[in-house]
Amino acid sequence: MVSTxxxxxxxxxxxxxxxxxxxxxxxxxxxxxxxxxxxxxGNLNLVFIVEGPAGGLVVKQALPYVRLVGExxxxxxxxxxxxxxxxxxxxRYAPRLVPKVFHFDRAQAMIVMEYLSxxxxxxxxxxxxxxxxxxxxxxxxxxxxxxxxxSVLAGAASAHKRRLELxxxxxxxxxxxxxxxxxxxxxxxxxxxxxxxxxDADKRAFEADSALKVAAQARKYQFLTAAQALIHxxxxxxxxxxxxxETRVIDAEFAFMGPIGFDVGAVIGNLLLAYCAQEGHEAAxxxxxxxxxxxxxxxxxxxxxxxDRFLALWRQAREGEAYVKSLFTSPQDEAALEAERRRFLRxxxxxxxxxxxxxxxxxxxxxxxxEDLESIADPARRAxxxxxxxxxxxxxxxEGVKFSGIVEVxxxxxxxxxxxx
Amino acid sequence: MVSTxxxxxxxxxxxxxxxxxxxxxxxxxxxxxxxxxxxxxGNLNLVFIVEGPAGGLVVKQALPYVRLVGExxxxxxxxxxxxxxxxxxxxRYAPRLVPKVFHFDRAQAMIVMEYLSxxxxxxxxxxxxxxxxxxxxxxxxxxxxxxxxxSVLAGAASAHKRRLELxxxxxxxxxxxxxxxxxxxxxxxxxxxxxxxxxDADKRAFEADSALKVAAQARKYQFLTAAQALIHxxxxxxxxxxxxxETRVIDAEFAFMGPIGFDVGAVIGNLLLAYCAQEGHEAAxxxxxxxxxxxxxxxxxxxxxxxDRFLALWRQAREGEAYVKSLFTSPQDEAALEAERRRFLRxxxxxxxxxxxxxxxxxxxxxxxxEDLESIADPARRAxxxxxxxxxxxxxxxEGVKFSGIVEVxxxxxxxxxxxx
Numbered sequence: 001m002v003s004t005x006x007x008x009x010x011x012x013x014x015x016x017x018x019x020x021x022x023x024x025x026x027x028x029x030x031x032x033x034x035x036x037x038x039x040x041x042g043n044l045n046l047v048f049i050v051e052g053p054a055g056g057l058v059v060k061q062a063l064p065y066v067r068l069v070g071e072x073x074x075x076x077x078x079x080x081x082x083x084x085x086x087x088x089x090x091x092r093y094a095p096r097l098v099p100k101v102f103h104f105d106r107a108q109a110m111i112v113m114e115y116l117s118x119x120x121x122x123x124x125x126x127x128x129x130x131x132x133x134x135x136x137x138x139x140x141x142x143x144x145x146x147x148x149x150x151s152v153l154a155g156a157a158s159a160h161k162r163r164l165e166l167x168x169x170x171x172x173x174x175x176x177x178x179x180x181x182x183x184x185x186x187x188x189x190x191x192x193x194x195x196x197x198x199x200d201a202d203k204r205a206f207e208a209d210s211a212l213k214v215a216a217q218a219r220k221y222q223f224l225t226a227a228q229a230l231i232h233x234x235x236x237x238x239x240x241x242x243x244x245x246e247t248r249v250i251d252a253e254f255a256f257m258g259p260i261g262f263d264v265g266a267v268i269g270n271l272l273l274a275y276c277a278q279e280g281h282e283a284a285x286x287x288x289x290x291x292x293x294x295x296x297x298x299x300x301x302x303x304x305x306x307x308d309r310f311l312a313l314w315r316q317a318r319e320g321e322a323y324v325k326s327l328f329t330s331p332q333d334e335a336a337l338e339a340e341r342r343r344f345l346r347x348x349x350x351x352x353x354x355x356x357x358x359x360x361x362x363x364x365x366x367x368x369x370x371e372d373l374e375s376i377a378d379p380a381r382r383a384x385x386x387x388x389x390x391x392x393x394x395x396x397x398x399e400g401v402k403f404s405g406i407v408e409v410x411x412x413x414x415x416x417x418x419x420x421x
Numbered sequence: 422m423v424s425t426x427x428x429x430x431x432x433x434x435x436x437x438x439x440x441x442x443x444x445x446x447x448x449x450x451x452x453x454x455x456x457x458x459x460x461x462x463g464n465l466n467l468v469f470i471v472e473g474p475a476g477g478l479v480v481k482q483a484l485p486y487v488r489l490v491g492e493x494x495x496x497x498x499x500x501x502x503x504x505x506x507x508x509x510x511x512x513r514y515a516p517r518l519v520p521k522v523f524h525f526d527r528a529q530a531m532i533v534m535e536y537l538s539x540x541x542x543x544x545x546x547x548x549x550x551x552x553x554x555x556x557x558x559x560x561x562x563x564x565x566x567x568x569x570x571x572s573v574l575a576g577a578a579s580a581h582k583r584r585l586e587l588x589x590x591x592x593x594x595x596x597x598x599x600x601x602x603x604x605x606x607x608x609x610x611x612x613x614x615x616x617x618x619x620x621d622a623d624k625r626a627f628e629a630d631s632a633l634k635v636a637a638q639a640r641k642y643q644f645l646t647a648a649q650a651l652i653h654x655x656x657x658x659x660x661x662x663x664x665x666x667e668t669r670v671i672d673a674e675f676a677f678m679g680p681i682g683f684d685v686g687a688v689i690g691n692l693l694l695a696y697c698a699q700e701g702h703e704a705a706x707x708x709x710x711x712x713x714x715x716x717x718x719x720x721x722x723x724x725x726x727x728x729d730r731f732l733a734l735w736r737q738a739r740e741g742e743a744y745v746k747s748l749f750t751s752p753q754d755e756a757a758l759e760a761e762r763r764r765f766l767r768x769x770x771x772x773x774x775x776x777x778x779x780x781x782x783x784x785x786x787x788x789x790x791x792e793d794l795e796s797i798a799d800p801a802r803r804a805x806x807x808x809x810x811x812x813x814x815x816x817x818x819x820e821g822v823k824f825s826g827i828v829e830v831x832x833x834x835x836x837x838x839x840x841x842x
Contacts, residue, residue, distance in 0.1 A: 152645045157599055158592050160645060165589035168582045178578055183745050210757035213748050218761065221743035224573045224581060227648050322642035324604050327634050336631035340639065 005077055005108055008061050010036035013048055016108075017059070023102050023112055028054025043068035043368060044075065044253070049115060056115035057102060062253070068368065069191075075172055079253040080109035082170040086255030087111070089163075089230055090142075093149040097142045099248055116248055119241035123371055126237060126274040127281060129291045136298045138247035139240065139267055140305025147260045148313040150230035152322040160257075160321075163230055167256040174256055177233065181358055182220035185365040186213045194365050198383035202390055203365055215397045219354050227257040235266040236359070237274065238370070261351025264306055268409075269356030269393070271299050273363060273372055276389035276417045280376030296410045303352070303406040307345055314341055350400045353409065357396030360389050388417040426498060426529055429482050431457035434469055437529075438480070444523050444533055449475025464489035464789060465496065465674070470536060477536035478523060483674070489789065490612075496593055500674040501530035503591040507676030508532070510584075510651055511563075514570040518563045520669055537669055540662035544792055547658060547695040548702060550712045557719045559668035560661065560688055561726025568681045569734040571651035573743040581678075581742075584651055588677040595644075595677055598654065602779055603641035606786040607634045615786050619804035623811055624786055636818050640775050647680040654679065656687040657780070658695065659791070682772025685727055689830075690777030690814070692720050694784060694793055697810035697838045701797030717831045724773070724827040728766055735762055771821045774830065778817030781810055809838040
């Protein structure tokens with residue numbers, strides 16, 4: 001059956017779903033009883049929630065342009081194919097932590113998946129000051145499980161190269177990252193936005209900062225060439241939905257074979273942005289000090305959890321074609337290999353800081369901003385938060401090599417971003 | 422037209438070529454006048470030289486197995502498709518330095534190309550003690566031009582990803598490198614061969630050397646994940662044909678998107694092997710001292726030539742999507758970017774030493790050996806050369822970071838490999 005792509009409207013959606021027996025049964029009742037709502041608040045897609053007597057589900061459909069910008073910026077529908085493939089891989093290694101996929105229609109660029117309720121987008125929870133007791137352990141597990149298991153530390157070179165072949169075609173989504181994260185914030189570019197005039201001087205200073213620009217472009221080179229694992233590619237706190245008990249990672253359409261530190265840095269960078277934004281959300285100075293401390297605890301717990309789990313998976317692995325297990329048999333061998341694992345994770349730590357810092361900067365000086373900061377109504381107050389975040393991010397990007405570990409990162413965050421007085 | 426693959430025999434070849442007008446005209450005369458010789462002396466393919474009244478050409482056809490081992494080791498015919506695509510790319514950037522392609526038949530896994538005469542395989546020249554005045558400059562140019570121009574330092578991310586997609590399917594040829602260079606020499610493997618018994622203890626010592634094994638496997642990880650450029654993948658001195666005036670690089674079927682240092686290391690490592698082998702070829706001690714010095718001069722000239730040309734291409738580049746030119750405008754920017762270029766090339770230098778050393782070791786302890794050493798009839802004399810090469814290679818692999826530059830590499834070669842007395 002050849003179907004031609006068309007954007008979905010609500011009425012049509014019910015009839016499409018009625019034609020899918022496995023999907024219909026999840027909704028229950030008759031199509032006329034199904035309630036359809038378009039809820040997409042992201043930058044790229046249509047998202048519908050469909051609810052019937054027996055339950056709900058989500059339908060995500062790619063639009064042929066960037067929703068945030070409009071039809072002037074076309075974007076291939078095929079990103080839905082990459083999202084679907086990434087979800088399938090992630091479900092293999094972290095089944096508890098991604099939405100279930102019920103149906104995929106490549107021609108319609110449409111994924112029918114689990115309706116997450118009462119999960120909310122984590123970023124909104126961070127703005128409200130909500131603590132999530134399982135978040136750090138869950139995200140550490142997601143990062144370690146998906147990134148380790150799609151690497152040649154875990155599996156065969158042939159599987160790695162098949163992933164490379166498939167995801168190398170996700171060119172346009174990668175291009176968004178390449179331009180909007182690594183390049184545009186550091187030059188005059190039509191799409192840049194920032195809190196002007198308060199941050200005008202900061203923007204100009206970043207454009208003139210040679211060391212920062214070299215560091216950003218060195219990370220871009222790494223993003224373009226380091227095919228370490230199948231990365232999510234957009235793992236900010238807006239791609240995490242959770243409750244007090246459950247965590248799910250969504251929106252994998254940026255997935256490709258890239259540097260492991262990019263995903264870990266996305267989580268850490270967005271936590272640090274949330275940390276810097278607290279000053280804009282608290283009712284009185286220091287009212288959110290406890291929540292600030294909770295966020296920094298999550299920074300430590302996510303990194304430490306990722307580090308320990310990645311290391312444990314590596315120690316257990318038997319099939320990895322890099323660092324072939326059977327070569328290392330004596331106690332001296334095992335000690336040398338363990339030292340190499342530590343060196344590898346130290347290198348991921350520095351990558352994480354570099355990518356994380358760049359992801360903070362792009363949210364303040366580039367095209368796509370974050371609600372953590374945008375929702376601070378007073379421009380001066382917002383600028384205070386933004387400037388602290390920029391200063392912290394600058395340190396992470398340019399001086400990442402100097403940090404002995406994650407605790408020093410947290411200390412730097414406090415030093416740069418604690419409210420005065 | 423669908424044609425079914427069949428290995429070529431000489432008689433059939435003339436009728437195939439007679440059906441290709443552009444090829445026939447290069448041979449001239451009638452097919453009955455064409456002389457066909459099978460000359461393949463490599464490990465993988467059939468190679469024919471066809472000569473007619475007007476000129477000659479070469480026909481290279483892949484066999485569905487490894488010629489060196491036999492039909493028990495199947496190998497995809499599609500490697501011919503990768504060789505063809507690599508030749509097309511190399512011709513774009515180094516047209517003077519690769520054979521011209523006249524015809525490609527994907528189904529027959531057959532490339533019809535320029536007949537190089539009187540060029541000989543460089544390895545044979547090195548054994549005979551022949552100096553090639555243009556070799557170093559030509560190979561430096563080949564390396565810099567092909568490796569720089571197929572990287573994101575020169576071009577678009579989209580072109581890079583299209584190359585990744587295409588060459589990611591060259592799985593089986595890459596697997597040969599992964600196994601035979603990075604893994605098998607460091608364990609008991611059925612295909613390993615070495616000069617036994619003289620090198621038995623050396624082989625055992627390498628199998629027990631934890632630091633060496635970790636270094637080898639770290640390079641394997643890099644080989645599997647560092648998609649820096651379209652590399653030749655097998656650039657030893659048996660893949661170089663030359664005369665006193667001309668140089669050509671052949672046999673690109675191992676090409677894929679890999680680490681730049683692998684190709685540079687292949688050249689340097691094979692020169693150092695030839696250097697260590699001289700003792701087995703000279704009529705009397707020190708008879709080849711001048712030739713030894715010439716080889717070491719080539720080591721310096723190849724690296725320095727590659728380094729300077731790569732740097733020059735980078736400085737001139739306008740379209741590279743990594744280190745975007747327009748970001749770097751002030752004198753401070755240019756100084757910072759230049760320092761970054763130097764750091765990048767230093768990193769390539771260390772990669773070159775690591776890969777080069779591993780390529781030396783595999784030729785002595787692994788499956789595929791080299792004529793430089795194999796042609797030394799006396800096993801004890803050969804072992805002396807081999808042991809010096811192993812010692813030098815070990816230093817390059819494990820202590821590469823300590824070398825300040827290529828001159829120190831040459832000094833280490835002299836220290837490890839000069840004949841005694």
